[in-house]
Amino acid sequence: MDFVPSFALVAPELLLIGAGLVLLLVAAWGGDKTARGIAIAAAAALFGAGLMLVPGLHVGVDSPATLAFGGLLKVDSFALFAKALIYLAAIGALIVAPAFFNSAAAGAERVMRAEYPVLVLFATVGMSIMVSANDFMSLYLGLELNSLSAYVLAAILRKDTRSGEAGLKYFVLGALASGILLYGMSLLYGLTGGTAFSVVRASLTGEIGTGALFGVVFVLSGLAFKISAVPFHMWTPDVYEGAPTPVTAFFATAPKVAAVALTARVAFEVFGAQVQAWQQIVMFTALASIIFGALGAIGQENLKRLLAYSSINNIGFILLGLAVANADGASAMLVYLFIYVAMSLGSFVALLMLRDDEGALLETFADIRGLSVTRPAIAWALLLFMFSLAGIPPLLGFYSKFVVFQATVEAGLIAFGAIAIAASVIGAFYYIKFVKVMFFDEPAGVVTGKSGAGHWALLGLTALIISPLGYLLTPSLTDLADKAAAALFLAV
């Protein structure tokens, strides 16, 4: 077997793995004082890996030549699009990390651990494998590489009990989800005789048996856990609140992209012949996520917890695109993912900039009262992010809802779309609460700390993307997403 083409296809992953291993050695011998250098090197590796994706992104690689390692991986334009997004999000999570870990925000330790960037790298490799998986085995491999790194990341502040709690919860519930997923996979294997997506798909045509249906439901449930869709969302607020904020920013973006992309691939490529079997599951999950994500957020005082519910809410809209079950819906979903990453990353960066004199993070509504008077730049940026998340035009968040609902209506799911869009108004309630607290209330004046240039740059960049100027990106974004979505349906 000639492995050269396969290795060429996974060159970005090889680069990341190589960088991860080398940096792990540097961390082992250099200790925590090299952490900043390692973070920079890791970001550079991610950037380099991202550059490798660019040619394929534009051409749209959809031929059988995308299969690597005998069909274990499939590096098509869908995978490339998702990977590009994942790498960008991971770079963001690396940029904001040093300032957080080296300040009072990190609690007793006050030092960035050298393992942090290495773990981010390994998690990213895992996600890369997830989105290009073409076999249940490689899927599980990628998923676990990502998850195990993520458990450690959540608990990386060893002396902080909240962080430890978050890591433990994430681990226990994540392991449970993996178990459910594995059980579903084993059922499908037993009934179809293979683990490759194409084999399972070929056997799952025509009338679906009860056993296979159980397999479908278990696999989707396991994946729903990973994307924190209702009713498998319970871990999200606790983990998001407890994990260190840069890690939360990471969790809210990159793994979401990976898990959603994986779910879409499984839904279309494995269960593509059984659309009616999973469509109503996804529709229910989407609606439930939108509604419960919005309702859960209303009473929250903690901003990170609120953003956790907001991410559940957004996952609902993303799943709306999946529920449409056609190429338009998949493309809309990818566009939404891109905009969602920009919005979430921006909101978390803004949250990371809410510091007091000593550099400790402030994370409740009471702290950001009257922020528009004391720190107008952060407040205006947060205003943009919140209105964007609420989907109010002319911000780019509206466009993400626009494409998803357009796909929904064009597919004839009008009543479903109408209910979902009406439920989105519930979400607007807590997003505008952000604005109310920052702009209408008397200043609390506790946000006094300074932030570094990296934060400002990231905040400015994400704010620029979601500002009305971001609409100028939409033609090329839609073009890329269409190509990526078309790749999903090529195998059909």
Place this chain on the structure above:
Amino acid sequence: MEGLPILSLMMLVPLAGAVACLFAGAKAARWIALAATLVTFALGIGLWSNYEIGGPQWQFTEKAELFAGFSYALGIDGIALLLIMLSVFLMPVCILASWDSIAKRVGEYMAAFLFMEVLMIGTFAAQDLFLFYVFFEAGLIPMYLIIGVWGGDNRIYASYKFFLYTLLGSVLMLIAMFWMVAEAGTSDIPTLMQYGFPPEAQTWLWLAFFASFAVKVPMWPLHTWLPDAHVQAPTAGSVILAGVLLKLGGYGFIRFSLPMFPEASAQFAWLVFALSMVAVVYTSLVALVQADMKKLIAYSSVAHMAIVTVGLFAFNVQGLEGAMIIMLSHGLVSGALFLCVGVIYDRLHTREIARYGGLAINMPYYALFFLLFTMASIGLPGTSGFVGEFLALAGIYQTSSLVALVSTTGIILGAAYMLYLYRRVAFGDQKNADAAAMPDISAREWAMMAPIAAAVLWMGVYPESFLAPMRADIAVLDARLAAAAPASDAQLAPGTPRTEAANALSHHGAGHEGMGQADTNSDSAKEGAH
């Protein structure tokens, strides 16, 4: 001005002003905002003077494929032209009204107003369905901030109510838009205005659009956000809310609901009539008992806008023209009335009617302006209010005499609550020493009031200036609606003259013959109306 993208320029100037205001100090921001709005107004005059009456339906069109999914397409007809003129005319007034009364965070305030102006012009000028929606919805953000940051004591409740009410109203419209675009294959508004949607689909589409516009207009019983928003908003916020934002609802009906879904509009005319009739009577009565001046004017707005909706759904030229003129007139008059309230509020910091009295003694010029606007609101001949209300009621009378009867009580009740307000504020004894000591209007306030007063009189004395630009567009709309127009209950037909005295004894057969004659006449009149 051939080739000059004047509509884009009209949006660019306030946009640039808004960005500059965000970074400017208080004093500079005021001047920047005033300059930007005046330049935009000057551009607006250029727009009007270059608008070719009787020319193509859509003028000053621009189109650029900047976005995926919809295009940046602008263009105006006479209806949009006049509403844009109303917006750009009121904006400098709003800036002047906020000159001294807004002391905190002036830069952000002025920026919010200038953003508002951009979005208003964009809404009226948009020729793409989704572009319209973007502008239409985006107005929520600056208005939410204006009410919430610079509003009164209960501003947070009012701002939430405003935001969520309007948002909930509009989202269903978006779903309807997606369906329409999928069905018609284009998001171009002029094309959609001539597209024939299947009647059964129109029902749903109409209801979805109605949900949005009925909240915006606002129609009873969806009007409850309006008094709260008006009372809590700063003076200029109320002016722009009453002057322009309410007109978005009326504009929506005339641009979307009527031409795009004529059959459904006819089918639901009874609903509009019923809600409007309730609104006219009920909100007028509510206005009568208000103790707060702003609330009174807010309720009067609901009553006036109800006559607008009645006129729109009369399905004839007078009704449509009347509705448009009321919208313009009400934009000026209610804006001016809010300014009048603002003038005395700035001096005494209360809107309670009972705290004032006898202002005609110490503020004669103020009382004069207030009187003029009061009379215009009532619809006194010679003012803009008369022209609009007369036309709208004449239009509806042809369709339904009952609706005309009930709507006309709005004029009487309007006279009652406005005169009662004026008597309590301007006439009578000077009850409070502090109210009696208030100085008359300043030069700045003159500059705010005089142009509006002039416009009100102009529109009242020579409405042709305002009717001419939109005559052709109304005619097109009327032609589009003609096929669907509901049967009228007041088709008056000339009878045959009597051949003998009324009290003369007549034969039965002759009487029957006469009635048969009248019936044929009314049939032919119906056909003539079509």
